[in-house]
Every structure is written in C-alpha cells, then in structure tokens.
Amino acid sequence: MRRTLTLLLAFVLLVALAVPLAGCQRKVTVLTGEIVLCTAGEVIEDNTEEVQVPAGDVEQYGVTTRVITCDEHGDLASVYAAAQKAIADGDLVTARERLRTIVATDPSYRKAASQLAEIDAGSRPAVDSGSADGGTDGTDGTDGTDGTDGTGGEEPTQPDETPVGPVVSLTRYVPDTIDGYVAQGIIADLAFLSRQYLPTAKTADQLVIEVEQHVNADAAVAHQASFVEGYPDSATSKTINGKTVMAGVNGQYAVGIFFDGPLTVAVELHATGSSGTAALDAVFAVVQSITK
Amino acid sequence: MTSETDVTRERKGRARPGPSSSPRARSRPQRSGARSATPLGVALGMIVLLLGTAASSVLGTQAHQSVSASAMAVVAAGGAFVGVLIVFGLPRARPEGLASWLVPLIAGAGGFAFAPWLVMVNRYTDAPPGSEVLFLTTASWGALLAIALAATSRERISRVGGALLALAGAATLVANWERPSSFSPFVRYVPEELQMLAAGVVWVVLVLVLLRAARRGSLGIASLSAALGGLAGAGVLAAVGLAAGTLSRADFSGGGFWGYGIAVSFATAGLLMLLRSASAEAVAGTYLLVPASISLILIAEWVVGPLGPQPMILPAVLAAAASTIAGVAVLWRVNPQRVSGTGALRRVLGVGAAVVAVLAACSAIVALVVPTMTATVNGLRTDGSQFRAAFELWGYEVAGPWLALGMAVIALGMALERTRLRGVFARAAALVVAAGAWWIAADTPLRTLTTFIPSDVQVDYGSEFARIDFAGDPSVWAIAAAGGAMLALGLTLAGRAGARAEQAETESVGHADEDTTGSRGDRS
Numbered sequence: 182m183r184r185t186l187t188l189l190l191a192f193v194l195l196v197a198l199a200v201p202l203a204g205c206q207r208k209v210t211v212l213t214g215e216i217v218l219c220t221a222g223e224v225i226e227d228n229t230e231e232v233q234v235p236a237g238d239v240e241q242y243g244v245t246t247r248v249i250t251c252d253e254h255g256d257l258a259s260v261y262a263a264a265q266k267a268i269a270d271g272d273l274v275t276a277r278e279r280l281r282t283i284v285a286t287d288p289s290y291r292k293a294a295s296q297l298a299e300i301d302a303g304s305r306p307a308v309d310s311g312s313a314d315g316g317t318d319g320t321d322g323t324d325g326t327d328g329t330d331g332t333g334g335e336e337p338t339q340p341d342e343t344p345v346g347p348v349v350s351l352t353r354y355v356p357d358t359i360d361g362y363v364a365q366g367i368i369a370d371l372a373f374l375s376r377q378y379l380p381t382a383k384t385a386d387q388l389v390i391e392v393e394q395h396v397n398a399d400a401a402v403a404h405q406a407s408f409v410e411g412y413p414d415s416a417t418s419k420t421i422n423g424k425t426v427m428a429g430v431n432g433q434y435a436v437g438i439f440f441d442g443p444l445t446v447a448v449e450l451h452a453t454g455s456s457g458t459a460a461l462d463a464v465f466a467v468v469q470s471i472t473k
Numbered sequence: 474m475t476s477e478t479d480v481t482r483e484r485k486g487r488a489r490p491g492p493s494s495s496p497r498a499r500s501r502p503q504r505s506g507a508r509s510a511t512p513l514g515v516a517l518g519m520i521v522l523l524l525g526t527a528a529s530s531v532l533g534t535q536a537h538q539s540v541s542a543s544a545m546a547v548v549a550a551g552g553a554f555v556g557v558l559i560v561f562g563l564p565r566a567r568p569e570g571l572a573s574w575l576v577p578l579i580a581g582a583g584g585f586a587f588a589p590w591l592v593m594v595n596r597y598t599d600a601p602p603g604s605e606v607l608f609l610t611t612a613s614w615g616a617l618l619a620i621a622l623a624a625t626s627r628e629r630i631s632r633v634g635g636a637l638l639a640l641a642g643a644a645t646l647v648a649n650w651e652r653p654s655s656f657s658p659f660v661r662y663v664p665e666e667l668q669m670l671a672a673g674v675v676w677v678v679l680v681l682v683l684l685r686a687a688r689r690g691s692l693g694i695a696s697l698s699a700a701l702g703g704l705a706g707a708g709v710l711a712a713v714g715l716a717a718g719t720l721s722r723a724d725f726s727g728g729g730f731w732g733y734g735i736a737v738s739f740a741t742a743g744l745l746m747l748l749r750s751a752s753a754e755a756v757a758g759t760y761l762l763v764p765a766s767i768s769l770i771l772i773a774e775w776v777v778g779p780l781g782p783q784p785m786i787l788p789a790v791l792a793a794a795a796s797t798i799a800g801v802a803v804l805w806r807v808n809p810q811r812v813s814g815t816g817a818l819r820r821v822l823g824v825g826a827a828v829v830a831v832l833a834a835c836s837a838i839v840a841l842v843v844p845t846m847t848a849t850v851n852g853l854r855t856d857g858s859q860f861r862a863a864f865e866l867w868g869y870e871v872a873g874p875w876l877a878l879g880m881a882v883i884a885l886g887m888a889l890e891r892t893r894l895r896g897v898f899a900r901a902a903a904l905v906v907a908a909g910a911w912w913i914a915a916d917t918p919l920r921t922l923t924t925f926i927p928s929d930v931q932v933d934y935g936s937e938f939a940r941i942d943f944a945g946d947p948s949v950w951a952i953a954a955a956g957g958a959m960l961a962l963g964l965t966l967a968g969r970a971g972a973r974a975e976q977a978e979t980e981s982v983g984h985a986d987e988d989t990t991g992s993r994g995d996r997s
Contacts, residue, residue, distance in 0.1 A: 209925060212861035236864070236925035244859040348935075350783045370936050 211242040219251040351392040387451040401440040422472040435460035522743025529736035536729035543714030544724035546590035548734035550707035553585040554700040556741025561693040577695040578702035584679025585703025591672040595665035602655040604647040612643035614673035615760025631886025638879025639761040639800025645872040646793035651784035657922040758801035765794040792913035799903035807896025822968030830885035833957025837878035840950035841868040852930035852939030873915030873947040877954035884961040
C-alpha cells in the first residue's frame, strides 16, 4: 500500500512538472507602441497598448518615444526666448509682458512664473539659458518637429519610485525631508545613489547629495581626499556628529564630503552668487541634518 | 562417575555461561569499525564537515576564475587524501579481497577527483551565478544523498519529504540573498547545471560505498583506497589537461587555490568522522545546511561590519534557514514500532490523517503547476526604447508550493509510518516550524531571470535602468496544501496519543511487550 502510494506520488509529481516544462507556452503581457512627447515634457500622443504575446516573441515588443515641439509650446518657446532677451537687456517691462503671456497659457512653463514673480517683487531675475525639457532646445522659435527618437527612460526617478536592491541601505543619507529644501527623486545605481534638492532660499538654486559605496573604508578615505581636491578654494574641514567633513569651493559650487566606513557622502550646493564660499555654512548645516 | 550431568551445555558447545575466550562469531554482521555515535561526536563531525564544505565552496569560487579545472581536481584529490590520513592515518590492515579496495578506488576516483573537476569545468568567470552553484553543489547533493538513504528506509515517505523541505528551504534561502536575485536555476546554464547535479550523483555513490564499508568495519581501508583512487583520477585528468595545454605549473599557485585544497581535506575528515558512526544522515543534513551556514557568515559581516549595502531579505532568510533545519531534522531515522492501538476512533483518526495528507500532497502538486505570482518588468533597452512586460510565475518557480509539498509529504509519511512517539513529536515540531517559515517566505520567487525577457534589460535589474517587481500571494492550492499538512499532523498526533494511552493501559495488565513487537530495524 505504502509503496504503491509512494510510486503514485512520484509519478504524479513527474507528470505535473513535465506539463509546464514541455507543453504550456507562457504568455507575457507587453506594452508596445509609440509615445510622442513635446520638448516641454508633455505627452502629446500615447499610442501604446498592452498585448499578450507568446514568451518567445517578447523581445520584438517595446515602446518607442518620439520628441517634437508642439505648436503651442513652439509659440511659447519663442515668447520665452524674447522674455529672456529682454531680461538680459534690462528691459523688465517687456520681459514682464512676455512672461505674463506665457504664464497665462502654461503656468508651469520653465521658469516663467518664478521670473514673473521676481519682476513683480522688484528684482531682476537671472536669465534662463538652459535648454527645454526633452532634449531639444525649444527656444529657437521653430516648430521643431524633429522626429528624433527620444530617451524617455532617462527622466529622473520620481520620489515614489524608491530604489530596489542592496543600494536601498544608502538612502539614509538622502532623506525625504531636509529643512530649507524640497526633495526630488532618487537616482540609484548598484552601489551609488544621488538625490537632488531644490532650496527654498534664494542663496542657492540646487543641492545634490551623492552616496557611494566603496570596496572598504580605505578606498572611501582615498576617494574623499581626491574628491575634495577638485574644490581647492576656501578649503576647510569640520567635525560634525563624529564625521570629519572636508569642504571646499570651486566657482559657484561648495562641497562637503565625509566618509562613514566604506561609504562617502558628498553634499554639493550651487550658489546663486558669484562664489560658493558663502554656501559652505549651508553645506555644513545639511551635513548636520543628515548625520543626526 | 558420580559427577552430576552438566545441564548447562544444552548441546550447544560451551559448558558454562559467561564470556567466551574464543574469537567472535562471524555469522553476524560485523561492526568492528563502526563506532556508536554520540551526539557530541556527530555534532563535531558536522561542524568540521560544514566548515570544510562551506570554505571549499567559497574558496573554490574564488580560485576557479584563474585556475584550470584539472588543477582544481588535483588539489581536491590531494586534499581528500590528506583528510583520510588525518582521520585514519596509514592502514594497519590489508584488504580482505579485491572488491574491498577496487570498488572504493573507483568510487574515490569519481567522488574525489571527477566530481570536483566536473563542477569546475562547468564554471565560467562569473557564471553560473554563485548562488546557483552553491545550491547545486551542496544542498542538492545533500538532498540526493538523503533521498538515496531514505529509499531503503521504512520511513522513506517522511524522509523524502524532509529532503524536499530542506532542499526547498535552501533554495528559498539563496533566493533571498538579494532582490532582485540572480538565483534562477536551470534557466540560462542548463547543461552546465545538470552536469553539476551529475557530479552530485557521483559523490553520492562514493558516500554510499564508504558507508557500506563503515558498516562492514573496513572504513579505513576503503577510505584510503578511495583517496588513492582520487589521486589516480586526478592524475588522469591532469595528464589530459597537460596534453590539451589547459594545465600548467602556473595553475598551482594562489592563496585561494591552496586554501581550497585545505578546505577539502577538512571536509573529507568531517565526512569520515560522520561515516565512522555507520550513518550518513548527518552528511546529507550537513550538505543541506551549507547555504544557511554561509548566510550566517554574511549576517555576521553585516552585524560587525561598517555600514554598507545589506542585500539579504533577512526575515525570509531566517525563515528559509528554519525550513532547512526542520527538513534536516526529519532526515534522521526513527525506527518504526508497531502501534497496538486498535480502537475505532484511533483507526478513524489514522485513516483520516492519511487521506488529508494525500489530499494536501495533491494540492501541493497542483500548486506547482498553476500561476502563483506576477512579475512586472520595467526597463530601458540599449536602443533607447522603453520595455514593459508582465508575466505570471508558475508555482514551481516560487518557494511556497515546494515548501508546502515537503510539509505535505512529511505529514503523509507520519500518517502512514509507525514512527515511535518521540520521533513523532520531533517531526511534529519540525512541521510546525516549517509552517511558520512557510508563512514568511512562501512568496519568494525562485526564478528572477528568464529566457524571454531581453537580456539587455535583465542585466540592469536593480539599477535605474531596469527593475523587476513581484506581487501576489500564495495560491489557494498552496494554502490548502500547507493547511492540509497541519491538519493531517493534528489527526496523526491525536490518533497516536490515543494509541499510546491504550498501549500503556494494555502494558499495565501485562499483555504488552514492546520489545518483542518493536523495531525491525532500518537499513538506511
């Protein structure tokens, strides 16, 4: 009885395993089609659909991205360019008029709203010389239907897309909340992650914290020394919460870097003034905050 | 003659009772070389074997990247020879016949030289992944040995279930070393991994040959023959390597290389220490525990080391280790006894337990072949296009159904086999532990990599370029299997406790003689 039962179980097990291994073709649901993006970042067309295909055919499917400058943002781009030129020329009246036109159409268009607020507050905003989102410079006033394939996957990780894998343990140095800054998404690699923060104060316009895993503590110390060499001005060091922070300035950039075992943590601020020296105290304050 | 007739002879040759000065009778199986196993001795042997095997696995992984497989086989055979000398020294007796040394010689050539060579020759610089190699060359070998030992046992069902549970626990454990895991056996390197299992079969044959010798009291001679066979086999492999130009003097260098040889010598010594007790269950159990022991090393590094990536899914790793230990606990034989309970309730409970356990095992088998979890892949391909796919994992690609199957088979064995009450409680405890571990680790995917997701996406799993996420709970079939196993266990315990009470009552009136109705032995 027991032997028969044993043999029966073994037979059923073998048959049960053989069925999926040999007979059943797995189906995979894939997203396929094309997404058309505007250089301003808006999705103009989403022609994707989910289809169920045999596993062997999965490789043939994917989502391509095409980046164009839409009519609306093409117009805005030319108006924005005119506004920047007016700011550069010191003609804030013209600049304000152009910026109001843009904000009325798209309040989120680049820095139009903030520049308008600065002008209304009586100050002169900095000229925005950066390119439009999406890779194509939309400030030339052309419609720019360039049709090039975009790189949709290169957008920064959104805050809700937390990294996965071992690198997760490094996130303790890139908290969601730092006083005076607004956290952006985390960009993670296998042993490295960085996070950008937008300062709420006007003395700086960007904060980046980079956390990197090294082979051992000696490698981390070596990295700290070589890293700070790139910031030779106003070199200083300070011990904060038991961490030796080496700091320096290079142009508008102020950096503080410390190590924690095999980790190095670099805090980098981009000052809005002509020199980053004034931002060193802010760098130390950030280190103080993340090493509490 | 006035002397009294000697009634003590009873025509059986000897005049007086008491010790005889004549040589021991040879009509009974000899166990002159086998020592009774003390718990301390078994524990010591297991520790030596565990450390030696874990170290040889780690150092072999490091050394094989720069050393040819032939050289690894040579140092493994040399290490095994040293291990035999450590335990037995040089032989003081001569082999009694051709078979007593020729069979171990051949088995040794296979187990001490060919098996290591077969493993190493199928390893590339960084493939198959270390977790797969560890699983296929330690835990899987242990499971093969455990099943081979169980095949001749009266408790074969529960012990096969134990092997299955321990193996599933080991797979679950290495699959939780990181997430997403590189552990995806039999996906990308199928021929190589099958050959590693074949090497395990060769090693199992060697262990069984040595076990047979241990039971005949000739383990020392057999071990030395096997070690010499290993050296001879390694010599052949080295000669072939030299002729093919794959072996050179430069291969015999490096700390990892020599460390591997030393580790093999200790592993061999531990193996022989356990076999001296004429039992190999501890050997199988130790091999099944190697992934867990290596995990402990990583945990220790994490605890005492500086901050850094902590890749393990710790609760699942601990649960999987508990499953492995529970499965290993079931591998030990507990000689069956005839249970004398004949009450109707006890019979109903026994039959009920068996039926429930069969249904649980069937549920587990169904759970293996139905979709269980969903994987979602998001990534960026090298041509810049986005890739997104979702697919279902079959039950056999997830830990839960395998763990449930092991539990159900153990429960079935307990229902059908007349295990002694002490053994029943030990196995019941193991099943309860396994049930708790199942609750924690059942949703562990045993396959992350596939043959159909583009490789340029899979290679980036865990980075900002690609990710794979798993979702889903154990299937109804798996839950039914695990629950059924526990229900069958409960019925078995209830029936056995009732039978025990009835037996005690019978013994109290002098009608029971447990010794005469008891164990008929176990040949495993």
